[in-house]
Amino acid sequence: xxxxxxxxxxxxxxxxxxxxxxxxxxxxxxxxxxxxxxxxxxxxxxxxxxxxxxxxxxxxxxxxxxxxxxxxxxxxxxxxxxxxxxxxxxxxxxxxxxxxxxxxxxxxxxxxxxxxxxxxxxxxxxxxxxxxxxxxxxxxxxxxxxxxxxxxxxxxxxxxxxxxxxxxxxxxxxxxxxxxxxxxxxxxxxxxxxxxxxxxxxxxxxxxxxxxxxxxxxxxxxxxxxxxxxxxxxxxxxxxxxxxxxxxxxxxxxxxxxxxxxxxxxxxxxxxxxxxxxxxxxxxxxxxxxxxxxxxxxxxxxxxxxxxxxxxxxxxxxxxxxxxxxxxxxxxxxxxxxxxxxxxxxxxxxxxxxxxxxxxxxxxxxxxxxxxxxxxxxxxxxxxx
Numbered sequence: 001x002x003x004x005x006x007x008x009x010x011x012x013x014x015x016x017x018x019x020x021x022x023x024x025x026x027x028x029x030x031x032x033x034x035x036x037x038x039x040x041x042x043x044x045x046x047x048x049x050x051x052x053x054x055x056x057x058x059x060x061x062x063x064x065x066x067x068x069x070x071x072x073x074x075x076x077x078x079x080x081x082x083x084x085x086x087x088x089x090x091x092x093x094x095x096x097x098x099x100x101x102x103x104x105x106x107x108x109x110x111x112x113x114x115x116x117x118x119x120x121x122x123x124x125x126x127x128x129x130x131x132x133x134x135x136x137x138x139x140x141x142x143x144x145x146x147x148x149x150x151x152x153x154x155x156x157x158x159x160x161x162x163x164x165x166x167x168x169x170x171x172x173x174x175x176x177x178x179x180x181x182x183x184x185x186x187x188x189x190x191x192x193x194x195x196x197x198x199x200x201x202x203x204x205x206x207x208x209x210x211x212x213x214x215x216x217x218x219x220x221x222x223x224x225x226x227x228x229x230x231x232x233x234x235x236x237x238x239x240x241x242x243x244x245x246x247x248x249x250x251x252x253x254x255x256x257x258x259x260x261x262x263x264x265x266x267x268x269x270x271x272x273x274x275x276x277x278x279x280x281x282x283x284x285x286x287x288x289x290x291x292x293x294x295x296x297x298x299x300x301x302x303x304x305x306x307x308x309x310x311x312x313x314x315x316x317x318x319x320x321x322x323x324x325x326x327x328x329x330x331x332x333x334x335x336x337x338x339x340x341x342x343x344x345x346x347x348x349x350x351x352x353x354x355x356x357x358x359x360x361x362x363x364x365x366x367x368x369x370x371x372x373x374x375x376x377x378x379x380x381x382x383x384x385x
């Protein structure tokens with residue numbers, strides 16, 4: 001079948017509607033599926049959706065934790081579609097109401113945008129946000145950004161000063177100045193399950209397309225093509241090929257193994273394209289992958305080991321290397337054996353030492369413990385942009 005023949009009828013259900021998509025206009029725009037997964041039986045669940053640009057789709061994840069005192073804590077809400085809220089209500093029926101909602105970042109717009117609408121579906125929940133929140137182009141009060149006044153609070157420095165401090169430790173990374181605002185993220189440690197919750201600082205790449213991405217495979221097939229004239233057959237290997245290229249796009253924006261055709265060649269090819277539908281961008285497909293692109297993916301994938309995304313390595317965390325490593329060392333003092341980040345693979349079976357190793361790219365700018373080894377560098381050609 002051609003990519004345009006891949007069904008999208010399931011996305012027409014009102015259960016998936018997200019009417020506020022123009023605030024942050026990311027694919028899949030006004031329709032979002034939600035996939036709930038039980039991570040720790042009766043204790044921790046993840047809720048995955050997707051987001052992206054030009055079919056470069058990645059998972060975005062909310063984590064829900066059952067509290068020993070009863071009720072639920074929500075870390076990093078996703079779009080509160082009817083389907084998502086129904087899946088949360090099912091947990092409430094068994095485990096108690098949503099009591100706390102955490103916004104764990106000061107800079108991640110793709111996380112901030114959902115907190116206000118999500119909180120309004122749970123009017124008795126208290127909202128806790130990282131300090132130093134900001135908005136662009138105007139720095140507006142949190143209530144103007146949709147967060148309910150009267151029940152929205154900044155996370156105090158000491159986790160013991162929160163109503164959930166007897167079950168969680170947390171530690172703030174930042175603020176790190178970005179010019180327009182600051183980067184800040186809070187790591188949450190759930191003691192009973194020995195689980196670390198992170199937002200953007202650490203990720204790992206799954207070798208296969210995540211289940212939430214495979215629910216609507218059109219983006220995988222779109223990026224599996226060699227040219228606009230290709231007729232793509234939907235097979236597991238084709239989906240995997242599309243996923244690997246999406247990963248390279250997502251982390252590097254323009255990896256060194258990608259060439260982009262000029263407009264003249266792109267338009268001429270579009271006229272001969274096998275699919276010139278609106279869904280296929282009218283046949284426009286300027287991407288030309290070099291033969292060694294899979295080696296570039298293999299270097300980034302690195303056997304599924306956790307790492308810090310290139311954009312954080314080269315543009316953000318390197319601005320405050322010692323503060324970042326001090327934070328990583330404090331987090332590594334917690335006795336966790338599982339990490340749930342907000343993007344890509346989860347859960348990750350990661351020890352505190354393995355977590356600390358992911359920050360070895362900062363060697364030379366700051367000091368790591370002597371036992372750490374030299375980091376494995378990502379290809380310079382891929383990092384160029």
